[in-house]
Amino acid sequence: MKEFSPIITIHGNKELYIENFKKIYELRNELVKIMTDESIVNIKGNNLYVEYMNDSDIKIIGNLSEVKLSEV
Numbered sequence: 001m002k003e004f005s006p007i008i009t010i011h012g013n014k015e016l017y018i019e020n021f022k023k024i025y026e027l028r029n030e031l032v033k034i035m036t037d038e039s040i041v042n043i044k045g046n047n048l049y050v051e052y053m054n055d056s057d058i059k060i061i062g063n064l065s066e067v068k069l070s071e072v
Contacts, residue, residue, distance in 0.1 A: 003020070005020065005038060006019060006021060006038060006039070006041070007019040010064070013045075015059060015061050015064075016060045018034055018036065018057065018059075019056065020036060020037070020056050020057075021034050021035065021036050021041075021057070021058050022036055023035050024058070025040060029046070029048060031043070031044055032048050032050075035072065036072075038072065039071060039072060040069070040071075040072060043064060043066070044064075044065050044066040044067075045064040045065045046062060047062040048061070048062035048063075049061055
């Protein structure tokens with residue numbers, strides 16, 4: 001059962017904030033994959049890193065070039 005829908009906020013091409021994420025699937029300089037209840041958020045770019053994270057929210061910083069959602 002799905003608990004909460006994710007809320008994804010993008011500020012220009014420099015930061016992305018996801019509320020209600022579940023876990024980090026992959027974390028590399030050029031690719032970050034974040035799992036939510038409804039999808040996997042694929043973030044591509046350069047110099048990507050996690051600036052902030054708690055139990056349900058995460059903020060990715062870097063030069064974002066592409067954001068895609070794929071089914072879980």
